[in-house]
Amino acid sequence: MSDASMNTTPSKAKTSLADLSDRTRRRNAAEKRFQAYGIGAIAISLFFLIVLVFSIVRSGLPAFTQTVLDVEFVLTEEQFNDAEKQLFKTKAYSGYFNDALTAQFTEAGVSVPFDAKSIERIAGKVGGTIREFYRENPDQLGQPTSFQLAASSRVDAYINGRFTRDTFTESRFLMAADLDLVDAMKTSGIIKNVFNWNFITGADSGVDNPGGAGIGASVVGSFFMMLVVLFLSLPIGVAASIYLEEFAPKNRFTDLIEVNISNLAAVPSIVFGILGLAVFIQFMHLPQSAPLVGGLVLTLMTLPTIIISTRASLQSVPPSIRDAALGIGASKMQAVFHHVLPLAMPGILTGTIIGLAQALGETAPLLLIGMVGFVARGYPEGFVNGFVEPNSAMPAQIYTWAARADASFYDKAWGGIIILLIFLLTMNIIAIILRRRFERRW
């Protein structure tokens, strides 16, 4: 051991432990800096999250309220008959409305000049709405009725403070004088904000009617898609995972499947949209824009995720369980289906719900198979039709609104996101509860 023989006593000067050398001080400073970078990175990420949530909530809440003109109105039978005899029927009704409005102003002690034109700019063609109502409910004639007439999107924007008088530009849709009228209506309590049920239950409206747009029909479309995804991807995913985890021999075919699954998990979602367009619509002639096709595409997209999480839950069941079942003479199939699968089920369900949540938020492939927002014009007739009738889905509907030129639709898009996120949050909470409640540690 000649190497070790050239021992020399360390020539270092004795130093006390308590004295921090300059170098140690510098190193500790570097340490603090480095740690600060880490905290900074976390803080930035959380800051982004907060900004995101804040802008969603702030911009989305207006979609849930609606500015309406609340007018007390009495129409006698003579007035009705009188109006129906005239040439311009709706104009007559407008006249009655304006009288009622004036009366309400005087009652509130406000006096502001207005004419039929300004009312039309603020609340649209009120005469038509009123006529429609009394034609359908003639028994209401002579009874005091309170009308809630939707204000135009510009008035809505003004009331919600999205522009002020300073930033206002006059157009034929809204004049400066109208703002006086709106203010007067506000002080006398005629204009108010009410909850917009139509946004939750309604269908998409035309490009010129942002106020009437609702997300209900697309929620239904998403629901039918999720049914397809759930009933296809859960059994197929579980079956594929059981095969790969419990039965598959180690050979090239198995390897091929494995490679395919791991690669499919990373294929961009839009490529699945192309697949859906080419195979399901062009080749198989399945109906365009149908939730069935959307569900099929999303199933193929979600399968790898579900298979990966299912395999993890199967792996977490200890082999001793299998051995115990095989030891008392159960077949391999019986051991898996009677013992392993029930034990892995909570994990499988958790993974499936998370996969479904992912599919629920997916947009791009749906656009390619025609599930764009403006298709969602109403509820499907009947359960089976729900799968094949053209419909949209929540994220695609949101995209359609975001892509429209009228900025009033942006509120709707943000509002739609709130609804979408509520669904996703619910699904994730269910998944977390499932995991907390049933997860076993072996």
Place this chain on the structure above:
Amino acid sequence: MLDDTNLAETTVANDDIKIAARDVSVYYGDNQAIKGVDVDIADRTVTAFIGPSGCGKSTFLRCFNRMNDTIDICRVTGDIRLDGEDINAKSVDPVQLRAKVGMVFQKPNPFPKSIYDNVAYGPRIHGLAKSKADLDDIVEKSLRRGAIWDEVKDRLHAPGTGLSGGQQQRLCIARAVATEPEVLLMDEPCSALDPIATAQVEELIDELRQTYSVVIVTHSMQQAARVSQKTAFFHLGNLVEFGETTQIFTNPKDKLTESYITGRIG
């Protein structure tokens, strides 16, 4: 080569106390792993900690350079002094302490870098070398002291992970001595090695005693007998007996020690 059956030289070269531990207890969460242990570690001596697995000897060893700080749930009480200075004092930076009290681990753990960079790592972070030539010098000296220079001098820039187990462990020893520590802690340094590599490392330990105070934790009583001058026997977190290695192995005072040495418990 040392003869397996012979006890190591019994003369304790030095009676200077290097490390003095008083009433040291270690807790993992609510579990007390070490129960009020007093030990004096002499300078330029090999001290062996023996005992059955789970008796706390490694945990105790890790107190000497505050490696237990890196475990979140671990708490150390009591007084440990290195050359009379409290190592757990607030003013002591564990980084400086560990430069003085080096450590070699159970499994060889070379960094995934070249052999040269492995050894140069310590001197670099502590700023021990003034120049490149200086660093080269330190690396060579350390590798020589680790008794591995001849085997690696032609491939200093090959990855350290490519060496055999015994070579890796000697590289780790070289890496530890490169920072010029005063104490060298060895946590079962041979448990992952084959007999030949073990013999090489043991021989090296004996050489290192000339310069450092060495504390070695070992599973093997033979090894303790071969390399150490003083031996401490631990059982269930208690220090049962501490004395000259010859005395412990030939004439243990405690019944428990005797049972362990004769193989009745373990």
Place this chain on the structure above:
Amino acid sequence: MPLLWLLLIVFAIAAFGYVLGRRRALVSANRDARHLHSLPSYYGWNVALKTIIPAVMLLLVWLLVQPIVVYNTISSSLPSDLVDSASSQGLLMSEISRVSDGLSTAVSKGVLSEELAASSSLDAETATAQLKEAGAVVTNDITAPVLSAAQDYRSATLSGRWIMALVVIIVAFAGAIFGLSQSNKDFRARNVVETVIRYLLIGAASIAILTTIGIVFSLVFNTIEFFRLYPASHFFFGLEWAPSFSGRGGSSELGVLPLLWGTLYISIVALIVAVPIGLFAAIYLSEYAGPKVRGFAKPLLEILAGIPTIVYGLFALLTVGPLLVSVFGDGGVLGVNWQGGGRAVMTAGIVMGIMLIPFVSSLSDDIINAVPQAMRDGSYGLGATKSETIKQVIIPAALPGIVGAILLAASRAIGETMIVVLGAGAAARLSLNPFEAMTTVTAKIVSQLTGDSDFASPEALVAFALGMSLFVITLGLNVFALYIVRKYREQYD
């Protein structure tokens, strides 16, 4: 809906067969289940599976093949002058199938009687009017030859459906009877059922392969079709992207390079945002943070990962874009005029970066945790500080894994669609200015396939070639990244 009914009938036969098969086996063993080879339910399952599987498989194949057969029969029987007068056979056929669907809609809504819809006495004019009344999508007036072809199409489809129903039910019965005939006590029902289930499991696992094949075929065929109409060299090396809107002019410039550049540029911006933040977040969480901080920050980061991309898209379009304009735009805080509109490379890149932060951090977290504790101990034992250990030991040790993670993130960024559709703009540009609007491969796939253009035109088919390029690039990145990560993991196993 006959299809649903058909399935219900098949399942009813199967349920019936289950009961009968079980009973028959028990009877053969003198009602003592101990004399049976398998448990009684396996005999039932044997019959049920033999009923359902052949019938449903036949049903699926029929559903796939029938439209193709009908399509080909009708299109080959079309008079040639009719094909000439229409612009293409494909357009004509889609017109015919639309009219045929319209007739069915009209019948189901009671606007048209079944007899009249099938009879030759129906003239084109009334048909047009009545289909429109029924709300069917009929673009222009239906001509007589189209109407008669549509009637043929409809009758062929309908009769095909009836034959299918009949055949499927016969097959189901035959399967049930075969299964029943096997049900006696010595039949190894369990082994047979388990073999069938095993094949079903294999079938489910093979769907992954089928999906890949489906993707490759749908991309390859349409891409070949595209290159027949548009020279490949212009596509791959063209510096200009300017599709004509008319649909079928030779005037389109469909060069992929500006799109690739946009994709690359936005991805680079995204990675510049995501990699440092994600990496430092992962390092902090795995090396410094206590259990409390980790338990709080990790789920929050995961929320960022669970947000759908459409939300990020909207965030880019409506929040980040205007914000950037107010800083870098005309009259902005900085007093520079770099950014013209909200949609820009920066907008999309930053938002995509935010989206990728949790992706990078969770991947890096896994990889950093895979570095053995012995490495850290070794470094701390030499007196290194935590940051020195991280910088000089852990990061170099984890480097291959981290590179793999970054490549996976890059592949995500390249394939991301909604953020760029909403945030990046529509103009294809080869520019270096990150505040300018640019567009990407994915955004153009969406815009070329969601318009009204004819699927046979190069303007629509180019989307498949773009999809093909996207698929090849992301697949290559993924395979490479997974290879690196796997090699890395093997090192520490």
